[in-house]
Amino acid sequence: MARTVRPKKNLGQHFLTDLTVAQRIADTVDACPTLPILEVGPGMGVLTQYLTQKGREVRVVEIDRESVAYLREHFPLLSEDILGEDFLRMDLDRVFAGRPFVLTGNYPYDISSQIFFKMLDNRCLIPCCTGMIQHEVAQRIASAPGCKAYGILSVMIQTWYDVEYLFTVDETVFNPPPKVKSAVIRMMRNSRTHLGCDEALFRRVVKAVFNQRRKMLRVSLRQIFSSTPASPEFYAQAVMTRRPEELSVSEFINLTHLVSEELERLKNLL
Template identity: 55%
Template sequence: MKKRKPQYNPHRGDQVRAKKHLGQHFLKDENVASKIADTLSYSGYNKVLEIGPGMGVLTKYLLQKDAEIHVIEIDTESVEYLKENYPQLENRIHEKDFLKFDLSEIFGEEQLAIIGNFPYNISSQIVFKMLEIREQIPEFSGMFQKEVAKRICEKAGSKTYGILSVLVQAFYEAEYLFTVPPSVFNPPPKVDSGVLKLTRKPDFHLKCNEKLFFRVVKMAFNQRRKTLRNSLKSLNLPDNLREDAIFDFRPEQLSFQQFIDLTLKIEPYAV
């Protein structure tokens, strides 16, 4: 007979089992957790949302800050562990999927920071979701797979510069902070991790059509080996516009500001 896995019992003080399908790698290094908690300024807002707290190693240090800490966690075992071990989080543990949840149900239109040790398998999606609600998010920091964190902060001209680099840097100052080895996790991942911080720019409203900007950036990088003249062909732009020198470039050669300039050129003709 196949043995059943023991179920989590909060009264035994068990540790939560990391679940592969959720991309869980629990941080176990107290020093790293403290350093991540210190990446936020806790200024200009009084609420912080931690995504995927697991067993609360980072949460513990966030609770020492002068802010109202909320956590959002999809794993039922982790939720039970947090309720048992962090009673000060009462009514601020949200058993929800961040990617599908409307944060206005909790926070209304309030400003808040987002932080976390993000599951690698959805980390890029978390950033895209954050960009959708950027009006509310003045600061964002946390741990990613190192190559993803580096890509977000990369500048034009690099082979790793891409959609996330442009979209994030149009609205936020992006800073790669430090690298974290696999040994600080349980179970250890197969790659290094990297911690970054995003600080929303004082003037984060673009001077172009923002929906068109997102569309142009994604279209360009979806065919990144082609020049913009070819990758944006489906926009059916007039020939005289397509003769502009900017269309001679490939997408990784353009800074976010040049993509804004490009969008402004396209606006009068885009359908």
């Protein structure tokens, strides 16, 4: 059995060594006190040890076989709940038999955005998500309209979750130390149950305009209408002189309605 685990660069492993920070991260799940907990990337269990003290069902998912061996040795009571899988490929419906759960972890930096997009796809199962990520990514997720960090990730997550930036974590509390600071955030499902517009088109609009974030909407939206150009009247609307970082989630929903109506109009002309 593994006595210790060697951090692997290809898995983006930076093991947290500060127990005080680990306890603080574990306490972020208290916002949803009755739900079971799924921890992503437990490594050697520095966070796991505090999560198991919460008096709740806890499962951990870990892709690194060396870490799985270590966890089975050091957390024998958790043995049946140690899932040696890739979180990004998991069917989250089967983790707790379709019951909602809290998602948490010291997330690998290189896949944190992918983890959160999977969270969005499974938002009915995940009313609360907490954990530690790269400081820059945390800033993007929590950023408000008008800020430089506000972008695709901000809009997509804030559409469905209320975001709290909780605290910053220094590089020195990891082995090996990352080259950047980290941050702990909490995301709680908001009251929005549907957009009132086509969700796929909403995502397409958000990505299209932020891919040309310095340009006005009347320029960046043209790629949506590449096959059949939109009308001059469409581009003459007041919102078209704005830039994407200025728009709130609600305004992006309204913008998607405008785009949808124009696409429908063009379709009827064919």
